[in-house]
Amino acid sequence: MITLILGVFIALLVIRLYRQAYERPQNFPPGPPRLPVWGSYWLLLLQNYRFMHKATLDMARRYKTRLLGLYLGQFPTVVATAYEDVRDVLTRPEFAARPDLLHGRLRAGGDQLGIFFNNGPAWMEQKRFMLRNMRDFGFGRRYKSMEETLREETEELIALGRGEWTDELSVRDGCMHFPTALYPGLVNLVWSMMTGQRFSRDQYGALRELSHAAAHFVRNLDQLGGAVTYTPWLHKIAPHATGTASTTRYSKVMSDTVQRALEEHEGHFSEDHLRDFIDRYIHEMRKEGRGKEFSFTAKQLQIVGADILLASSTTTTSTLSFAVRALLHHPEVLRRCQKELDEVVGQCRLPTLDDRPNMPFIEATLRETMRFNTLLPMGLPHLALEDTTLGGYAIPKNTLLACNLHAMHHDKELWGDPENFRPDRFLDERGELTKDITMPFGGGKRVCPGETFSRQSMFVLFAALLQHFDLRPQDPGALPPIDQMVNGISVTPEPFWARITPRF
Numbered sequence: 001m002i003t004l005i006l007g008v009f010i011a012l013l014v015i016r017l018y019r020q021a022y023e024r025p026q027n028f029p030p031g032p033p034r035l036p037v038w039g040s041y042w043l044l045l046l047q048n049y050r051f052m053h054k055a056t057l058d059m060a061r062r063y064k065t066r067l068l069g070l071y072l073g074q075f076p077t078v079v080a081t082a083y084e085d086v087r088d089v090l091t092r093p094e095f096a097a098r099p100d101l102l103h104g105r106l107r108a109g110g111d112q113l114g115i116f117f118n119n120g121p122a123w124m125e126q127k128r129f130m131l132r133n134m135r136d137f138g139f140g141r142r143y144k145s146m147e148e149t150l151r152e153e154t155e156e157l158i159a160l161g162r163g164e165w166t167d168e169l170s171v172r173d174g175c176m177h178f179p180t181a182l183y184p185g186l187v188n189l190v191w192s193m194m195t196g197q198r199f200s201r202d203q204y205g206a207l208r209e210l211s212h213a214a215a216h217f218v219r220n221l222d223q224l225g226g227a228v229t230y231t232p233w234l235h236k237i238a239p240h241a242t243g244t245a246s247t248t249r250y251s252k253v254m255s256d257t258v259q260r261a262l263e264e265h266e267g268h269f270s271e272d273h274l275r276d277f278i279d280r281y282i283h284e285m286r287k288e289g290r291g292k293e294f295s296f297t298a299k300q301l302q303i304v305g306a307d308i309l310l311a312s313s314t315t316t317t318s319t320l321s322f323a324v325r326a327l328l329h330h331p332e333v334l335r336r337c338q339k340e341l342d343e344v345v346g347q348c349r350l351p352t353l354d355d356r357p358n359m360p361f362i363e364a365t366l367r368e369t370m371r372f373n374t375l376l377p378m379g380l381p382h383l384a385l386e387d388t389t390l391g392g393y394a395i396p397k398n399t400l401l402a403c404n405l406h407a408m409h410h411d412k413e414l415w416g417d418p419e420n421f422r423p424d425r426f427l428d429e430r431g432e433l434t435k436d437i438t439m440p441f442g443g444g445k446r447v448c449p450g451e452t453f454s455r456q457s458m459f460v461l462f463a464a465l466l467q468h469f470d471l472r473p474q475d476p477g478a479l480p481p482i483d484q485m486v487n488g489i490s491v492t493p494e495p496f497w498a499r500i501t502p503r504f
């Protein structure tokens with residue numbers, strides 16, 4: 001009797017699991033079945049457990065579809081792999097929300113705060129405020145004092161490379177370490193707009209701790225969040241094994257740094273002289289007559305500031321390191337960059353933003369770097385705010401949407417030979433820049449607010465580095481492959497040394 005009951009129970013369970021595996025919203029894009037607990041995520045892991053951009057692209061090819069429909073845990077999810085669909089997801093307002101994911105809340109003590117993982121009026125208010133006020137200090141626009149800081153940081157890097165001062169972790173035995181050597185310049189630029197201060201040479205230890213915390217944070221997630229995102233209860237029973245304990249710890253390093261800056265600013269605050277972004281924020285917090293829902297609080301600033309710190313220390317530093325690594329593989333590209341520099345800038349002054357329009361080859365090299373090694377290969381997740389359609393398929397409300405930017409940047413139909421690192425693809429026959437259809441910074445309402453700033457600061461630092469130094473592999477036999485990357489929500493290169501020889 002017991003055996004019979006057990007047999008019926010197992011049969012019913014199998015039928016239920018089978019139905020669930022193939023049950024999907026009507027006219028949902030094709031894709032793999034939904035298995036218990038993590039849904040189709042098991043199958044993505046089997047496809048490629050390290051890189052979700054590769055797993056989802058291979059899976060889309062297997063199902064002969066450019067829109068892949070699947071379940072991540074209980075979330076219906078659609079991954080866009082082709083240009084038109086990626087552009088639609090990024091730019092249509094009904095897709096401009098973010099899913100409410102565990103890691104977003106872990107950063108903010110359980111709340112939804114900041115910009116990256118926030119939604120609704122608070123997200124819009126914070127993003128607008130950040131853009132408007134950081135811009136007044138040079139973020140994303142030409143501004144004398146920011147360009148002055150950029151020049152000083154560039155001089156620091158060049159002097160370090162020339163051995164005019166020492167920092168063994170960044171330059172040793174004629175080699176420069178990437179990304180370590182780039183952290184001070186790129187973090188200081190943003191930090192000075194936020195706080196009016198820069199990390200001095202004797203504070204580089206603290207600066208590196210911050211940058212490493214940011215790097216660990218992004219590596220703790222995979223490009224679709226990771227298993228714990230779809231089964232958040234796991235984090236309660238195994239915070240260390242799931243990595244959520246360290247996510248919380250690394251986030252705290254960043255938010256505590258912002259909190260300390262806030263306390264310091266409050267001690268010297270004057271309404272008559274708003275010195276930087278934090279002063280502007282304090283001014284906003286103290287405005288009278290705000291309602292209960294008002295989103296300018298110290299806690300909110302901690303997370304907005306942590307968002308800015310996280311982005312400024314992991315994005316531009318990784319992209320420039322990818323660019324340097326690509327040049328180690330392609331000395332002929334390095335020569336052409338240097339030729340352009342010698343013709344336009346010469347050797348008596350540093351390159352500036354005024355030179356940017358006259359140096360299309362360097363610009364094309366940076367564009368090619370961001371196409372070739374797309375920093376956020378799956379962008380950041382979006383969420384459908386209503387029932388709608390995409391590419392002829394049904395997208396129910398609350399579907400999670402991911403843009404496979406890597407797939408789009410490596411689409412043979414768009415690029416011909418995407419597997420080659422070839423800056424010339426961005427230039428016309430006269431050597432001028434053509435229209436750029438890459439989307440490394442996303443697009444639409446959720447577009448990266450750091451785009452202009454990043455393009456400007458990367459241009460100046462990269463150009464100055466190539467103007468002053470020849471770059472060669474430290475050990476030609478041990479040069480990491482040009483497409484090697486460490487997994488994370490944004491990918492990072494495995495840190496490496498490059499041999500630098502002063503050119504003059």
Ligand code: HEM
Nearest residue numbers: 115116311312315316375376380440441442446448450454
């Ligand atoms: C090479 C440099 C960078 C790249 C490639 C990059 C790329 C991206 C991408 C792909 C997104 C997601 C867009 C979307 O959801 O559709 C994003 C969002 C964001 N980025 Fe960047 N980023 C870079 C630098 C920066 C910098 C320097 C900052 C700030 C200092 C920054 C701050 C942000 C913020 C706050 C968001 C969230 C925007 C929102 O949710 O509305 N990024 N970035």
